[in-house]
Amino acid sequence: MKPIIEIKSLNKTYKDGFSALSNISLDIFPSEVLALLGPNGAGKTTLISMICSLTTISAGSIIVGGFDITKNPLEARRLIGLVPQELTINMFELVWDSLNFSRGIFGLPSNDKYLNHLLDTLSLADKKTQPLMNLSGGMKRRVMIAKALAHEPKILFLDEPTAGVDVELRRDMWQQIKTLKESGVTIILTTHYIEEAEEMASRIGVINKGKIVVVEDKNTLIKKLGKKQMIFDLTQDLKKLPDSLGNFNLKIEGSKLIYNYNSKSEDTAISTLIDGLKKEKIEYKDIQSKKSSLEEIFVELVHQS
Ligand SMILES: Nc1ncnc2c1ncn2[C@@H]1O[C@H](COP(=O)(O)OP(=O)(O)OP(=O)(O)O)[C@@H](O)[C@H]1O
Ligand SMILES: [Mg+2]
Structure with a gap:
């Protein structure tokens, strides 16, 4: 056209x-x-x-x-x-x-x-x-x-x-x-x-x-640019991330543990993370997953440029 x-x-x-x-x-x-x-x-x-x-x-x-x-x-x-x-x-x-x-x-x-x-x-x-x-x-x-x-x-x-x-x-x-x-x-x-x-x-x-x-x-x-998030609703507030989970892109927000990952990568490492949480005895009552919004994509694009 x-x-x-x-x-x-x-x-x-x-x-x-x-x-x-x-x-x-x-x-x-x-x-x-x-x-x-x-x-x-x-x-x-x-x-x-x-x-x-x-x-x-x-x-x-x-x-x-x-x-x-x-x-x-x-x-x-x-x-x-x-x-x-x-x-x-x-x-x-x-x-x-x-x-x-x-x-x-x-x-x-x-x-x-x-x-x-x-x-x-x-x-x-x-x-x-x-x-x-x-x-x-x-x-x-x-x-x-x-x-x-x-x-x-x-x-x-x-x-x-x-x-x-x-x-x-x-x-x-x-x-x-x-x-x-x-x-x-x-x-x-x-x-x-x-x-x-x-x-x-x-x-x-x-x-x-x-x-x-x-x-x-x-x-x-x-x-293309959307990322995914997995949000663990913890049974207790987490003060600090254990060293063993240091390799994951994790963020603590009070009683929520947020895992940012790329849904298109071969290995999302979700199961390794879940195993890791179990080993560290970090308990959760719920898991939600969320796709990044256009707003989040926009903010990231502007920050990178
Ligand atoms: N007549 C002018 N002389 C000098 N600089 C100008 C003039 N008009 C605009 N600018 C500058 O050009 C830049 C872009 O302005 P513009 O108005 O195009 O931005 P914008 O993206 O529309 O912003 P907004 O979302 O605030 O409306 C700004 O730094 C502005 O100060
Ligand atoms: Mg304008």
């Missing part, structure tokens, strides 16, 4: 000499949901701003829907809807006018049917004639999404779409974003809620200190 966005050897050095992104190459494919994860200051918003022609490119190239963004910025930008990280709205404007305006700037004729459908999809139909200041924070975020979609873009960037949104509403928004994906829109989102990426993304990209650490299909990433 041909990518809808092609990023090659991209670099960004800000005017003050700070290098925010270095050597980023990434293809994004039609109708995928790509989640970009990374700590504060990693360069996620910088990357999005460059793709949307809001920040200049220092080196490298970006092609959107076949248009090189430095040669054909308007054609490329028309294909993109952006919900920026910071809310930028005119509080006195009515919801409906705000959407109409966003459509108008791209030179499209008005289309009430489409805009009404958009308001329905984002559960905002009853707020149509309200000024934005009358809306709650979560509703304002949804208006930002509607505005970004007003010109019927093929690609939607959501830079932390659910920051400050309550749990229930966040789930609603996930549903709405899934509906958009099903309608064929390519979605690139950034988030600090790993659960959000886990729920929505088909692919995960991790950025740290201006570099891409990994880009991988979500399930493959979890399978």
Whole structure:
């Protein structure tokens, strides 16, 4: 499949000499949901701003829907809807006018049917004639999404779409974003809620200190980098690990003894560990096993890079 966005050897050095992104190459494919994860200051918003022609490119190239963004910025930008990280709205404007305006700037004729459908999809139909200041924070975020979609873009960037949104509403928004994906829109989102990426993304990209650490299909990433844990629920607190168990990757947390192991290695050494516990007369009442979550994988990736 041909990518809808092609990023090659991209670099960004800000005017003050700070290098925010270095050597980023990434293809994004039609109708995928790509989640970009990374700590504060990693360069996620910088990357999005460059793709949307809001920040200049220092080196490298970006092609959107076949248009090189430095040669054909308007054609490329028309294909993109952006919900920026910071809310930028005119509080006195009515919801409906705000959407109409966003459509108008791209030179499209008005289309009430489409805009009404958009308001329905984002559960905002009853707020149509309200000024934005009358809306709650979560509703304002949804208006930002509607505005970004007003010109019927093929690609939607959501830079932390659910920051400050309550749990229930966040789930609603996930549903709405899934509906958009099903309608064929390519979605690139950034988030600090790993659960959000886990729920929505088909692919995960991790950025740290201006570099891409990994880009991988979500399930493959979890399978490849996931570790397993075996948790022994001890009958008594353990103060110190006996020397004979020193070779195992064990951690004591009060009355829990946690064994981290790689489930794909030939020998997980579980039976040797169980024998060892028996020899040391360490008794347990329960054993649980757990797979590492995307969150744990993410934290490890960022620490290693
Ligand atoms: N205009 C600018 N001039 C100089 N440095 C900048 C500018 N804009 C951003 N930076 C720096 O570039 C780095 C990346 O910032 P960016 O906003 O892309 O991070 P981010 O990954 O989006 O972080 P967050 O998760 O906090 O939103 C930061 O160190 C930031 O201070
Ligand atoms: Mg950001």
